[in-house]
Amino acid sequence: MTKVKRPEDLRSHRWLGVSDMRSFGHKSRLRQIGYDGEDWEGKPVIGIINTWSEINPCHAHLRVRAENVKRGVLQAGGFPIELPAMSLAETFVKPTTMLYRNMLAMETEELLRSHPIDGAVLMGGCDKTTPGLVMGAISMDIPAIYIPAGPMLRGNWNGQQLGSGSDVWKYWTEKRAGNISDDEWSEIEGGIARSFGTCMVMGTAATMMAIAEALGLSLPGASSIPAADSNHPRMCGQAGRRIVDMVWEDLTPKKILTVAAFDNAIKVHMAMGGSTNAIIHVVAMARRAGIPMDMERFDQLSREVPVLANVRPSGKYLMEDFFYAGGLRALMTQMKAKLDLSCITVTGKSIGENIDGAKVHIPDVIHSLEDPVYAEGATAVLRGNLAPDGCVIKPAAADKRFLKHRGKAIAFDDYNHMMREIDRDDLDVTPDHILVLKNAGPKGGPGMPEWGMLPIPKRLLAQGVRDMVRISDGRMSGTSYGACILHVAPESFVGGPLAFVQTGDEIEIDVDARRIHLHVSDAELANRKAAWKKPAPKYPRGYGALFSEHIGQADAGCDFDFLGPLGPVPEPEIH
Numbered sequence: 001m002t003k004v005k006r007p008e009d010l011r012s013h014r015w016l017g018v019s020d021m022r023s024f025g026h027k028s029r030l031r032q033i034g035y036d037g038e039d040w041e042g043k044p045v046i047g048i049i050n051t052w053s054e055i056n057p058c059h060a061h062l063r064v065r066a067e068n069v070k071r072g073v074l075q076a077g078g079f080p081i082e083l084p085a086m087s088l089a090e091t092f093v094k095p096t097t098m099l100y101r102n103m104l105a106m107e108t109e110e111l112l113r114s115h116p117i118d119g120a121v122l123m124g125g126c127d128k129t130t131p132g133l134v135m136g137a138i139s140m141d142i143p144a145i146y147i148p149a150g151p152m153l154r155g156n157w158n159g160q161q162l163g164s165g166s167d168v169w170k171y172w173t174e175k176r177a178g179n180i181s182d183d184e185w186s187e188i189e190g191g192i193a194r195s196f197g198t199c200m201v202m203g204t205a206a207t208m209m210a211i212a213e214a215l216g217l218s219l220p221g222a223s224s225i226p227a228a229d230s231n232h233p234r235m236c237g238q239a240g241r242r243i244v245d246m247v248w249e250d251l252t253p254k255k256i257l258t259v260a261a262f263d264n265a266i267k268v269h270m271a272m273g274g275s276t277n278a279i280i281h282v283v284a285m286a287r288r289a290g291i292p293m294d295m296e297r298f299d300q301l302s303r304e305v306p307v308l309a310n311v312r313p314s315g316k317y318l319m320e321d322f323f324y325a326g327g328l329r330a331l332m333t334q335m336k337a338k339l340d341l342s343c344i345t346v347t348g349k350s351i352g353e354n355i356d357g358a359k360v361h362i363p364d365v366i367h368s369l370e371d372p373v374y375a376e377g378a379t380a381v382l383r384g385n386l387a388p389d390g391c392v393i394k395p396a397a398a399d400k401r402f403l404k405h406r407g408k409a410i411a412f413d414d415y416n417h418m419m420r421e422i423d424r425d426d427l428d429v430t431p432d433h434i435l436v437l438k439n440a441g442p443k444g445g446p447g448m449p450e451w452g453m454l455p456i457p458k459r460l461l462a463q464g465v466r467d468m469v470r471i472s473d474g475r476m477s478g479t480s481y482g483a484c485i486l487h488v489a490p491e492s493f494v495g496g497p498l499a500f501v502q503t504g505d506e507i508e509i510d511v512d513a514r515r516i517h518l519h520v521s522d523a524e525l526a527n528r529k530a531a532w533k534k535p536a537p538k539y540p541r542g543y544g545a546l547f548s549e550h551i552g553q554a555d556a557g558c559d560f561d562f563l564g565p566l567g568p569v570p571e572p573e574i575h
């Protein structure tokens with residue numbers, strides 16, 4: 001360790017190291033809690049931002065894991081302080097956790113800024129918690145290490161391995177088609193989530209935990225460890241020890257998060273077959289770090305990096321298998337030739353040093369560049385008159401016949417309209433139709449709910465149809481699949497072209513050419529635009545109103561306009 005900070009250089013010194021009336025107040029109140037001078041004198045104060053809550057099954061173990069972190073911090077000569085933060089349980093928070101990602105980012109930043117904190121341990125994993133925590137820590141830019149909650153164990157039903165989300169969609173479709181009984185559905189409900197931890201497919205949680213590690217913000221291999229594995233508490237103790245050294249080294253996020261680090265993370269995202277949601281989060285995180293980033297970079301790198309992880313929903317296995325196969329270090333070893341191995345990480349060492357010696361133990365789970373699962377990367381960015389600022393598709397998870405397709409639109413004004421119409425017996429729909437959902441975007445949802453995998457109409461389900469083209473300005477769960485075109489920007493709520501699509505219009509998609517085209521003349525589109533009335537905002541007051549006013553579009557990462565890479569925020573005065 002190269003120590004560049006002295007105790008009097010610590011942020012916490014301003015609260016605890018001086019001898020004045022305010023410092024008396026701080027120290028007497030610490031003594032009130034039961035601490036003594038020996039606990040803090042000359043020691044870095046480590047804030048453990050913990051997103052545990054009793055209603056977040058993905059983080060159920062983080063209450064105990066925080067104690068493992070504290071043990072490590074104490075061993076290394078730090079002073080651990082746990083600070084609870086908003087938990088954002090994906091399945092429970094309505095209308096969508098995406099509405100609150102920026103709130104968690106603000107909370108993280110302000111918890112760290114307003115308290116005498118020298119270094120941060122960020123504990124999260126469920127979808128929006130990783131970007132929320134990381135975005136806040138980047139903006140605060142004190143040394144920080146991210147602890148991924150880790151995936152839950154494989155699901156089990158009748159001897160079949162069940163995957164979070166993916167198998168819910170699959171069996172729900174079968175139930176709607178009349179192929180699954182109520183009793184069987186109840187058995188699946190009891191077998192699909194067998195332990196604490198995040199979804200165990202390559203959904204948004206697994207994708208974002210891997211991205212955080214690939215960026216260099218987690219200990220090597222941390223993101224693949226199942227939540228219930230004893231490696232997990234040991235990793236937490238190591239992180240607690242390491243963050244104390246990081247404070248003395250002054251190793252801050254912005255020193256780690258370079259352009260090359262983000263390229264590494266996007267390449268890992270492609271090789272993992274990661275969630276489309278990651279595009280929004282990575283763009284937001286990069287911009288917080290002062291790095292210009294747009295969706296185009298994803299598209300460029302997706303053409304360079306194939307999918308190597310054979311994990312659902314694009315592949316066959318689950319995250320527990322991925323861990324046994326060698327985990328992220330093994331995957332990164334397979335794609336060494338594509339990565340910048342010199343990037344520095346929280347260990348103080350390079351990515352190359354961190355993955356040195358890693359091996360693939362199960363080649364069918366982690367493939368090689370020579371024998372990929374899919375030849376191209378996980379996501380493609382399409383542009384055209386329907387999405388001038390872009391939209392995304394996950395080709396690996398779609399029926400290949402839809403990657404080049406022309407069909408007639410069936411347009412829904414919003415989610416409720418779609419739900420009223422979709423299962424009507426008289427819905428005029430064929431498998432070649434294209435379902436279009438409006439007002440599911442950042443402002444229109446608001447918060448871009450995961451409505452993008454529109455249900456297949458009942459009429460078609462009965463005919464055995466399981467995929468069709470669906471277009472929206474919303475997102476879809478990382479556990480979802482199908483020919484779903486998402487994140488259409490600009491969104492319909494602000495008058496993007498999606499707002500003017502009518503039932504019967506023809507839409508053409510060509511994923512190879514990265515093109516999406518609405519076959520309506522410019523003159524006709526201009527007429528429709530002139531007749532268009534902007535919908536009323538859903539939230540007249542409160543956080544929803546603040547969100548709708550300040551949220552950015554999907555292609556810009558959906559950050560608040562006042563939270564982007566602006567100038568530094570002053571340190572608090574200690575009065």
Ligand code: FES
Pocket residue numbers: 058089090091125126127164197198199203205
């Ligand atoms: Fe928490 Fe999927 S619900 S990770």
